[in-house]
Amino acid sequence: MEILFTKMHGLGNDFIVIDAVSQQIDLNAEQVRFLADRHFGVGCDQLLLVEKPVSANADFKYRIFNADGGEVPQCGNGARCFARFVQDKGLCDKDEIVVDTDAGQLVLGIGRDGLVKVNMGVPRHDPAQIPLNAPTQLPVYHVEIDGESIAFVAVSMGNPHAVLIVDDVEQAPVASLGKRLECHEVFPQRANIGFMQVIDRSRVKLRVYERGAEETLACGSGACAAAVAGIDQGLLDSQVNVCLPGGELQIAWQGRGCPVLMTGPAVKVFEGRISI
Numbered sequence: 001m002e003i004l005f006t007k008m009h010g011l012g013n014d015f016i017v018i019d020a021v022s023q024q025i026d027l028n029a030e031q032v033r034f035l036a037d038r039h040f041g042v043g044c045d046q047l048l049l050v051e052k053p054v055s056a057n058a059d060f061k062y063r064i065f066n067a068d069g070g071e072v073p074q075c076g077n078g079a080r081c082f083a084r085f086v087q088d089k090g091l092c093d094k095d096e097i098v099v100d101t102d103a104g105q106l107v108l109g110i111g112r113d114g115l116v117k118v119n120m121g122v123p124r125h126d127p128a129q130i131p132l133n134a135p136t137q138l139p140v141y142h143v144e145i146d147g148e149s150i151a152f153v154a155v156s157m158g159n160p161h162a163v164l165i166v167d168d169v170e171q172a173p174v175a176s177l178g179k180r181l182e183c184h185e186v187f188p189q190r191a192n193i194g195f196m197q198v199i200d201r202s203r204v205k206l207r208v209y210e211r212g213a214e215e216t217l218a219c220g221s222g223a224c225a226a227a228v229a230g231i232d233q234g235l236l237d238s239q240v241n242v243c244l245p246g247g248e249l250q251i252a253w254q255g256r257g258c259p260v261l262m263t264g265p266a267v268k269v270f271e272g273r274i275s276i
């Protein structure tokens with residue numbers, strides 16, 4: 001079968017985006033891994049499938065697959081690329097797009113400045129909803145790795161995140177500790193691991209070791225989780241510039257019970273076709 005795809009990125013977090021409204025496509029994990037492979041396939045951190053909506057009030061459904069082939073419910077940078085994709089392809093001309101995801105509905109809009117704003121929903125702190133193996137909800141959790149106590153904030157942005165606060169993000173052991181924590185037994189569905197350095201009350205630096213994709217140049221849901229963690233801890237104000245290796249995202253959050261707003265770019269790189 002031959003499929004048409006578009007290669008896109010959000011701050012270097014790269015995607016294969018496939019229109020599964022006009023093409024009949026159902027990919028298995030092995031096919032996703034092949035397409036995501038940077039040597040034998042197209043290469044991407046995540047693959048996004050744009051489908052018909054399941055809810056009456058939604059415009060589309062979009063599904064997310066990590067490079068390891070696993071399907072996951074949330075992807076912030078992917079959401080922005082999805083919005084740009086449906087607009088560029090002429091699939092939708094609305095100012096505000098409502099999309100079904102496995103993490104619930106998202107509402108997206110493209111501004112006059114070309115940036116995409118996404119309402120990422122209300123973050124969850126309840127361990128059962130993250131999910132996190134912890135008997136009670138705490139502001140900071142600890143696990144022991146190689147005799148060292150690692151402190152982290154846990155939050156769900158529709159997907160599981162741990163946020164570690166570090167002094168120097170450039171020196172943080174993102175690959176080694178990220179991998180250990182991603183698969184730690186405390187996270188029954190694994191987790192995305194963010195390493196955040198607070199610069200001042202409105203600016204942080206962040207690197208994220210993503211579940212199913214290793215370290216990426218940017219993670220949108222990770223940026224939201226980091227901002228939420230910092231605001232909730234009283235370290236940050238409600239508008240935060242998150243500087244990732246691939247660029248900056250603006251995150252706004254007014255506190256518990258409120259949705260997180262994320263603003264950032266979405267860029268098309270090229271289109272292609274490939275046999276699977």
Ligand SMILES: N[C@@H](CCC[C@H](N)C(=O)O)C(=O)O
Pocket residue numbers: 013045046066072073074075076077078159160192210211212213216218219220221222
């Ligand atoms: N890059 C994404 C997150 C993609 C999914 C994540 N790796 C997971 O497994 O939950 C983003 O921009 O949010």
